Amino acid sequence: xTATLTPAGVxxxxxxxxxxxxxxxxxxxxxxxxxxxxxxxxxxxxxxxxFVPMGKGLWLSLFEVRPFLGDKWVGLDNYTRVLTDHRFxxxxxxxxxxxxxxxxxxxLVGFVLALxxxxxxxxxxxxxxxxxxxxxxATAVVGEMWRxxxxxxxxxxxxxxxxxxxxxxxxxxxxxxxxxWSVMAMxxxxxxxxxxxxxxxxxxxxxRTLYEAAAMDGxxxxxxxxHVTLPAIRPALAIVVTLAVIRSLRxxxxxxxxxxxxxxxxxxxxxxxxxxxxxxRNDIGGASAASALLLAVTLLLTVTVYRLRTRGEARR
Amino acid sequence: MAQRQRRGRRTAATLAATAxxxxxxxxxxxxxxxxxxxxxxLEVWTxxxxxxxxxxxxxxxxxxxxxxxxxxxxPIVNFDQQLQSRASIKDxxxxxxxxxxxxxxxxxxxxxxxxxxxxxxxxxxxxxxTWGTARGLDGRTYGIPYSRQAMTLMVRKxxxxxxxxxxxxTWQDLLTLAKAFATRDPDGNGKNDTYGMVVPxxxxxxxxxxxxxxxxxxxxxxxxxxxPDNAGKYRAVADSEAAVRTVSWLKDNLFCGAKNLVQPSAxxxxxxxxxxxxxxxxGMYLTGPxxxxxxxxxxxxxxxxxxxxxxxxxxxxxxxxxxxxxxxxKTGKAEQEKALAEFLITPGAQQLAMTGENQPVVRIPVxxxxxxxxxxxxxxxxxVQKAYRDAxxxxxxxxxxxxxxxxxxxxxxxxxTYCGSDVRAGLQELNETLTGDLKxxxxxx
Numbered sequence: 001x002t003a004t005l006t007p008a009g010v011x012x013x014x015x016x017x018x019x020x021x022x023x024x025x026x027x028x029x030x031x032x033x034x035x036x037x038x039x040x041x042x043x044x045x046x047x048x049x050x051f052v053p054m055g056k057g058l059w060l061s062l063f064e065v066r067p068f069l070g071d072k073w074v075g076l077d078n079y080t081r082v083l084t085d086h087r088f089x090x091x092x093x094x095x096x097x098x099x100x101x102x103x104x105x106x107x108l109v110g111f112v113l114a115l116x117x118x119x120x121x122x123x124x125x126x127x128x129x130x131x132x133x134x135x136x137x138a139t140a141v142v143g144e145m146w147r148x149x150x151x152x153x154x155x156x157x158x159x160x161x162x163x164x165x166x167x168x169x170x171x172x173x174x175x176x177x178x179x180x181w182s183v184m185a186m187x188x189x190x191x192x193x194x195x196x197x198x199x200x201x202x203x204x205x206x207x208r209t210l211y212e213a214a215a216m217d218g219x220x221x222x223x224x225x226x227h228v229t230l231p232a233i234r235p236a237l238a239i240v241v242t243l244a245v246i247r248s249l250r251x252x253x254x255x256x257x258x259x260x261x262x263x264x265x266x267x268x269x270x271x272x273x274x275x276x277x278x279x280x281r282n283d284i285g286g287a288s289a290a291s292a293l294l295l296a297v298t299l300l301l302t303v304t305v306y307r308l309r310t311r312g313e314a315r316r
Numbered sequence: 317m318a319q320r321q322r323r324g325r326r327t328a329a330t331l332a333a334t335a336x337x338x339x340x341x342x343x344x345x346x347x348x349x350x351x352x353x354x355x356x357x358l359e360v361w362t363x364x365x366x367x368x369x370x371x372x373x374x375x376x377x378x379x380x381x382x383x384x385x386x387x388x389x390x391p392i393v394n395f396d397q398q399l400q401s402r403a404s405i406k407d408x409x410x411x412x413x414x415x416x417x418x419x420x421x422x423x424x425x426x427x428x429x430x431x432x433x434x435x436x437x438x439x440x441x442x443x444x445x446t447w448g449t450a451r452g453l454d455g456r457t458y459g460i461p462y463s464r465q466a467m468t469l470m471v472r473k474x475x476x477x478x479x480x481x482x483x484x485x486t487w488q489d490l491l492t493l494a495k496a497f498a499t500r501d502p503d504g505n506g507k508n509d510t511y512g513m514v515v516p517x518x519x520x521x522x523x524x525x526x527x528x529x530x531x532x533x534x535x536x537x538x539x540x541x542x543x544p545d546n547a548g549k550y551r552a553v554a555d556s557e558a559a560v561r562t563v564s565w566l567k568d569n570l571f572c573g574a575k576n577l578v579q580p581s582a583x584x585x586x587x588x589x590x591x592x593x594x595x596x597x598x599g600m601y602l603t604g605p606x607x608x609x610x611x612x613x614x615x616x617x618x619x620x621x622x623x624x625x626x627x628x629x630x631x632x633x634x635x636x637x638x639x640x641x642x643x644x645x646k647t648g649k650a651e652q653e654k655a656l657a658e659f660l661i662t663p664g665a666q667q668l669a670m671t672g673e674n675q676p677v678v679r680i681p682v683x684x685x686x687x688x689x690x691x692x693x694x695x696x697x698x699x700v701q702k703a704y705r706d707a708x709x710x711x712x713x714x715x716x717x718x719x720x721x722x723x724x725x726x727x728x729x730x731x732x733t734y735c736g737s738d739v740r741a742g743l744q745e746l747n748e749t750l751t752g753d754l755k756x757x758x759x760x761x
Contacts, residue, residue, distance in 0.1 A: 067403035068645065069426040087726070147589070152580040155509060173584050176733055260520030263583040264730035279397060280521060281719045282421060 054295075061288035071285075078289035082277075088290065090265060091273040098184055098255075098269060099248035105188035106244055107237075110195025115229075117196070118203050128200075132193045139190065143257030146186045147173070150258075173259050176266035183258055183267050190254070191247065195240045202236025203229070238309045245305070246298055270294055357386040358652050361409040362677070363395035370674040372413075378668060379659045385652050403427060408644030411653050413660075413677075416449055416638045419459050421716040423452040424757065429643040429650070430456040437658045441683045450640055453548060453714045453759075459640030460657045463669070465605050465679040466625075466704040467530045467634040472599040473621040475502035475510075484626045487534075490600070491569055491577075497599035498576035512577040513600035515570070516590045519729040522721035523586050528566065528728050529635040530602060533709050534628030535562030539724055540712065540750060546761035550715060552750035554724065555743040558630065563731060564739045572735035583733050593620075604637070605679050605700040622696040624703050636708035638679070667691050680704045719753045 036043075061078050063071035082088050117128050134142060149157045150172040162168035172182040206229060214224045230237075252271035255261060261268035261276070270290065278287030362372055369391035376387040392398050395414055402408055408427060422428050433439045433447055442461055450459040471483065471493070479496040482489070494512025496502070503510055516523045525539075532538065537559035543549040553559070570577050579585065579592045592598035594614045601607070602625060611620055625634040641657045643650075659665050663686050669678035670691050680688050680701050689698035711717045727746035731737055754760045 066425055067400055068406065068408070153509070171580070174581050179584075256520075259584045260518045260586065262519050262729050262733070264733035265519070265726060266733075276722065280722050282396075282400075282425075282716070283719075284400070 057288045058292050060285060061292045063285050065284035065288075067284075074285065078285045079293070082286055082289050082293065087265060087268065088273055091268045091270055094180060094266070094268055095249060095251070095270040098180060098187070098251060098267075099245065101181075101184045102187035102191060102251070103241070103244035103248045105184065106191030107195050107240055109188055109192035110240065111199055113192060113196040114199035114203055118200060128196075132197065134190045135194045139253040140257050142186070142190060143254055146189075147258055150182055173267075174263060176264050179259055179263060179267045183255055186258065187248070187251065187254055191244060195244060198236050198240050198243075199233060202233035206232040234312070235309075238305065242302055242305045245301055249294060249298055249301075354386075355649060355652070356384070357388050358411055358649060358656055359388045359390065359409045360411045360413070360656070361390050361392055361395065361399070362413040363393065363415070364391040364677065365393060365675075366391070368675040368677050371669055371672055371677045374672060375660070375665055375669050375677070378665065379656060382659065383655055385655060387656070399427070406646075408647060410644055410647045410649050411656055412642045412644065413462055413639050414642065416459065416461065416464075416640045417711050417713050417717055419450060419452065419640060419642075419713040421718055422642060423458050423714075424716050427642075427645055428452075428458045429645050429647075429653075430458055431460060431643065433457050433460075436460060436654065436661075438661050438683070441663075441685055442661060443684050446682055449638075449710050449713050451714060459642050460661065461682040462639045462641045462660060463678040463680065464636060464638035464682055464704050466636045466700060466708040467602055467604060468700050468703050469623050469625050470593060470601045470603060470607065470611060471621050471623055472497075472502070472593075472615065472619060474619050475599045476621075478502050478504065483621070483623050484600075486626050487565070487628050490626045494570070494577045494600065495574055498574065502599060503596060508576075509597060510576070511579045511592060511598040513570075513579075513602070514585075514590050514592045514598045515578045515582040516585045516587045517571075517578070517582045517729060517732060518584050518586050519722075519725040520586055522718070522725040524726075524728045524732070525721045525724040526635070527602065528563075528724075529711065530625050530633075531566055531628060532559065532562055533633040533635065534625070534630055535559070535565070536628075536630030537562050539720060540715070540754060542712075543761055548759075549761040550712075550754050550759045552747045552754060554727075554750055555740070555747040559743055560740050562628070563728065563743060567732055567735070567739060571732040583729060605697070606675070608696065609675055622699050624699055631707060632703075633707045633709050634703050636704055636710045638682075638710075639677075715754075715759060716757055719756070720750055723749045723753060 060071070062073065062075060064074050064077075065071050113131060117124055117131065151157070151159065152169060152171045152174050154160060154163050154169045156169070156172075158172070159169040162170060171178060173179050210228050210232070211224070214228050219227070250271055251269055252275065255267050255269050255272050256275070259267045261272045271294070274287045274290035274294070277283045277290060360376065362369070364372060369389075372389060372391065376389050380386055390409070395412075396418070399408075399412070403425065419428075430452075431450075439447075446461045446464060447457065450457050450461055452458045469484065469490075475497055476483070476493065479493075479500050479502055481493050481496055484490045484493050490513075497510055498512045499508075501508065501510065516527055518524060535558050537554075537556055539554050540550050540552050543551045571582070579590065579598050582590075587603070593601040594610065596615050605622070608622065611617075624632055626632070641660060643653045643657075647653070660669075661683055663681075663683050666678050666681040666683045666686055670676045670681065670686075670688070680697075681691070687698075688701040689695055691697075711721065724746060727742060727749070731739055731742045751760065
């Protein structure tokens with residue numbers, strides 16, 4: 001990451017070290033410097049607001065943070081403490097269940113939505129916009145809305161719907177057995193349209209003649225999906241998987257607004273635990289260590305997905 | 317046409333770039349906007365929303381008029397986060413008015429200046445017990461009490477009269493009334509849609525512990541207490557017989573007993589989203605008197621009453637809390653800070669902060685020459701004042717209580733959630749966790 005940041009690469013870039021006339025060489029420098037010049041504001045902002053705080057966070061994870069008295073070096077103590085805290089381990093477990101379920105659900109629903117809503121007619125455009133709305137709405141607002149939908153008595157919206165078919169009322173968020181699944185359902189609702197858009201872009205690039213050929217061969221819908229559509233949108237799917245996994249692992253707002261991690265810690269996830277450590281218990285060092293661990297896991301996962309993808313492509 | 321468009325775009329780009337440069341510059345200078353160099357201006361922080369801030373504005377204006385010392389007033393909602401970032405640049409606000417329970421945490425972080433109570437003019441008008449809640453672990457005083465309150469029970473009077481029951485005086489009364497509210501259609505709408513009482517029982521920010529504290533005190537239980545054998549040390553006592561009895565009573569009766577005694581989302585509710593009392597779907601709410609103004613609007617002043625928290629087996633002691641005036645460490649404006657604090661505890665200033673159309677920032681005055689009910693001409697405040705002065709207990713303020721409150725809330729929330737759980741085992745586990753928290757603060761002998 002830092003490699004893209006340091007303009008150190010600039011003078012070395014593709015200027016030939018030949019005995020070209022001086023003026024041309026200077027022109028080359030200038031040409032090479034130009035993109036960096038345009039990138040500078042963005043890079044500067046990223047450096048100040050992203051990478052420096054990130055580095056600072058990693059650094060703080062090695063200290064007992066006492067802003068006023070001065071930080072105290074504790075080495076890897078924060079990491080040991082976080083990793084031996086059973087509530088943190090429970091939170092990791094919940095995060096994995098929630099993350100995998102939410103990512104898989106959102107991709108599946110996104111894929112189905114994309115297949116249903118692909119096309120050029122005006123009504124489809126309208127529908128796509130409508131379906132995309134959850135993504136552009138603030139998560140906190142969506143959370144408050146779903147808290148109302150999930151209201152655990154027969155007055156709640158979902159429960160009144162269930163009541164019509166003679167079911168419920170279901171406690172949704174207020175029972176440790178159903179709370180995590182309820183949070184997951186909302187996560188899928190928020191994430192699916194986002195995935196849909198990326199998959200739609202992938203679908204637009206599928207060679208139409210393949211569909212025609214498939215139709216002439218008389219293949220079933222399933223065969224067409226399996227052998228034409230899916231292989232064609234592989235790159236789009238890879239992006240969707242990577243983004244969905246990252247988004248699911250760092251889930252915070254949904255849980256914080258819906259359940260606050262409860263009941264009985266059944267929806268406590270990685271980031272809500274880190275938040276509690278940092279801001280309720282005032283243990284900034286511990287919270288930094290927890291966040292650093294999440295960063296490491298996310299990096300690892302991203303690299304793995306990328307490797308799998310490139311290897312898959314090489315094999316083809 | 318095309319040229320004009322291009323020019324427009326260029327202007328936009330220039331504007332954007334300028335905005336970026338300026339916003340970056342603004343970020344850089346954020347810390348010294350407060351005239352921190354001017355000895356005659358105090359930077360004062362309070363944790364308040366805009367409504368309460370309006371009350372503070374009036375109080376500080378009166379102070380400036382009287383003394384000529386200017387106040388740079390910053391009402392801040394996420395107080396502790398902001399304070400941490402100011403602490404990290406070693407430039408604290410001169411005066412802070414915030415929770416009395418934060419004293420231990422702030423003192424531990426070295427954020428506070430010690431105070432000599434005797435040197436504060438008017439100190440004798442604050443009673444000794446209240447001063448005692450502002451002492452740190454080293455026995456020195458680190459805050460000046462400003463406002464206090466105790467939890468009281470809000471009851472829907474119209475509902476209570478409809479079901480024909482008296483004001484609750486004991487836990488048993490509370491339970492009977494809750495059952496009546498849950499089952500006897502007190503709002504008369506013909507539907508079974510009312511609940512006994514509102515409980516903000518989420519573990520988030522420690523709410524469950526806040527709510528349950530009054531019951532624990534009344535049941536004779538505590539969470540941590542000074543170690544009788546070692547001065548200055550503490551011990552965890554969350555697994556005492558009294559605690560097991562109290563928590564079992566709450567669990568068996570309110571959460572796992574008859575249905576609808578508490579609102580259905582109690583275990584994921586914070587004070588922010590537990591609105592059933594305002595919404596007219598729950599009949600009781602054990603909460604702080606800051607809600608009186610809210611409840612006067614809905615459900616309406618004539619519809620509810622304020623009563624002392626019903627007594628448990630060990631008395632009617634309710635959870636007390638409040639705000640202190642703190643002086644930031646190393647600010648170099650000791651005289652001006654002292655002048656402000658002395659002003660804030662005078663009867664005049666306390667009265668100013670208790671009245672007006674905005675939210676009052678002094679609930680029960682620390683100044684004992686004042687009577688809350690008389691100042692407000694509202695008998696309900698007599699109940700609150702009586703609850704505070706006669707029978708109330710704060711969380712121990714000298715130690716950093718936030719982790720203890722959070723762990724207690726986690727544990728209680730779990731016990732109330734799992735009706736089949738073993739209360740004694742749950743509290744024993746909590747006690748071990750609390751012992752660990754005390755150890756982290758070097759408070760175990």
